[in-house]
Amino acid sequence: MTGQPAITLVRGDITEQDADAVVNAANSSLLGGGGVDGAIHRRGGPEILQDCRRLRASRHGAGLPTGQAVATTAGRLPARWVIHTVGPVHSTTEDRGALLASCYRESLRVADELGACTVAFPAISTGVYRWPMDDAARIAVETVRGTRAAVEEVRFVLFDDRAYQAFARQLE
Template sequence: MQIRGHQGDITTERVDAVVNAANSTLMGGGGVDGALHRAAGPDLLEECRRLRAARWHEGLPVGEAAATGAGRLPARWVIHTVGPNRHLGQTDPDLLASCFRRSLEVAHEVGARSVAFPAISAGVYGWDPAVVAGVAVETVRATAPDVPSVEEVRFVLFGPDVLVHFERAIAG
């Protein structure tokens, strides 16, 4: 599996699946979640509503992942995952690792070959970007043998301050 990082806009990535740092409602929000919902258009929100009605009645749990179509995004799927919120006392790195692992497992289930990730929980959820980068890269590497259809993982970071941590983790 090829793993790389770059600065960019995840809503424009030409990959099979983009990972959404979602909130548990799956109804959109701020940050990556809001940007993906705006770019994808109303079809994404409708698919999220159907997903909630069919399986996740109480909302998507922290560390879990689920796929929908991608609406107007250049990707085919959006894989929604809810990162742990340090401000709410969710400080277990295993919860964060679960977001990356479950997202890759779901990507494999839908047949995605390329996946773009944001820095899950490194924004308003209060996790240190260096910690997120280390957990993310380590988890992707450890999960790679279990998801053979996924050939490429891109970490698409909004700014250079976060990118540097991912570049170190990838090189490391």
């Protein structure tokens, strides 16, 4: 059955989430990086990188396009899968909000394909990609609320109080 997933907020570390799938704010290479991406690869172990290399060798030779999503094993994480999505870099001269929304929609689509009931998301693009937290929270919550999915729970896992409060304001 598809409907609207319940939305919960957690202040914490996404690599510690016991969920069917955790979403990785990846870079297009899929080969690891900093921030959430680096943390997921470090904690999940080499199995995630091996799956990412297989994706690069097959259908994503040029890398994963911004706004798209693919899944791999979760390796040593307490989740079953990692859904990798590439968020857009924030721009003050170009509206890239549709690309950020696509990250959430496409991740939910992949979660549905996997049969995931719980999905944990970080605040995509708010780190090194400099997306303003309040706007990122608005786009994330509006997109999840507006996306029909079989996923039962979307959990936004927010690393600090500032991010948690921005998402909490959007849920009010």
